[in-house]
Amino acid sequence: MKVIPAVDILDGKAVSLYQGDFDRREVEKDDPLAIAKNFCEQGADELHIVDLDGAREGYPGNKGLIMNILEDLPEVKIQVGGGIRSISTAREYLQAGADAVIIGTAAIKNPYLIGEMIQEFGGDRVIVSLDAEEGELAISGWEEKCGVGIKTQLARIIEHGVERLIYTDIDKDGTLEGPDIQEIKSVGRYEIEVTASGGISSLEEIERLAEHGIDRAIVGTALYKEKIEPEDLWDDE
Numbered sequence: 001m002k003v004i005p006a007v008d009i010l011d012g013k014a015v016s017l018y019q020g021d022f023d024r025r026e027v028e029k030d031d032p033l034a035i036a037k038n039f040c041e042q043g044a045d046e047l048h049i050v051d052l053d054g055a056r057e058g059y060p061g062n063k064g065l066i067m068n069i070l071e072d073l074p075e076v077k078i079q080v081g082g083g084i085r086s087i088s089t090a091r092e093y094l095q096a097g098a099d100a101v102i103i104g105t106a107a108i109k110n111p112y113l114i115g116e117m118i119q120e121f122g123g124d125r126v127i128v129s130l131d132a133e134e135g136e137l138a139i140s141g142w143e144e145k146c147g148v149g150i151k152t153q154l155a156r157i158i159e160h161g162v163e164r165l166i167y168t169d170i171d172k173d174g175t176l177e178g179p180d181i182q183e184i185k186s187v188g189r190y191e192i193e194v195t196a197s198g199g200i201s202s203l204e205e206i207e208r209l210a211e212h213g214i215d216r217a218i219v220g221t222a223l224y225k226e227k228i229e230p231e232d233l234w235d236d237e
Contacts, residue, residue, distance in 0.1 A: 001210035002046065003233045004079075004195070005039040006220035007032050007069075009062045010052040016221045018174040020133070022056065028224045032062075036069050039223075043234025046077040046099075048197075048218045054083020055104065056140060063092075070097040079127060085110075090117055094125060102166060104129040105139040107157060108146050115160040123163035127195075130154070132183075133170040154190055164193045166218065172199025174221050181208055188213040201227050 007014050010025060014032040018024035029035040036047055049069060053061025060066075060083045070078060070093070080093045081102025090101040101121075107114050107128045117126045131138050132150055139146045157165070167187045169180050179199045188194050196209050197218035206217050222228045 001206055001214070002216040003206060004046045004048045004216060004218050005044050005223055006048045006050070006197070006218050007036050007039075008050045008052055008220065009065060009082075012062060012065060015052070016174050016224060017052070020131070020138070020170040020173055022052070024174075032065055033069050033072060036073060039230070040073060040076055042230035044076075044230070045234075046079070047073070049078055049080050050102070051080075051082030055081070057083065058085055058105070058140070059083050060089060066093070067096050081127075081129060085113075087113070087117055087120060090121065090126070094121060100125045100127050100164070102127045102129050104131060107162075108137065108139055108148060108153060111156050111160055114157060114162060118161045118163075123161055126162070127164040127166055128157045128162045129166040129168065130187075131168040131170055138170060150187065154187065154192070158190065158192055162192065164195070165190075166195045166197055168218075169198035173197070175199050176201040176221055176225065176227060178202070178205050179209065181205075181212065184209065184214060185212040203228060203232055
């Protein structure tokens, strides 16, 4: 099981949101680059970076910051998301050194775009993010319900050749209450590489996810609040 630390950027700062609520943010560090470097010094060789301003507004809001992180950490595999709704934006990040781009809202509003991205960049460099709240997918920085069910969207993206998926449980995100194992387990049954995100608070939960066929886990709040020690995640990698 690969565990990837999260750096979520809002207004130029690294933050944690509670259940995806922008009004319930907590600033973890003023300098996202410093916290990204810190995770790597602790042993992480991959990073999950999301431009929350971009996710909400529909275009990158912290591109300069993210480009600086990509430039300063060229040996680290970095997946970037938030506000990527065109091939040109995806291309910018990938050419700057991102290992993969994460597509959320655009995957639902324009699923054919995903197929075009995969054709140009390859299936291993395009990750689709499905963010669920009370069983329904949310888009535009989690502020809009789209009326599409999880299974329906899974079938669509697989049809378009998607190989990698991030499944985020918004109800659990930032709560440290543990992931909804049963829901994630149902997603893990599909022929797609699944990364789980939202609510993870312990090594035991990570182990349970691995037992159910989940390939990766994204951890943010648990690291910031020292519920999980970095050496327990990355010392043996």
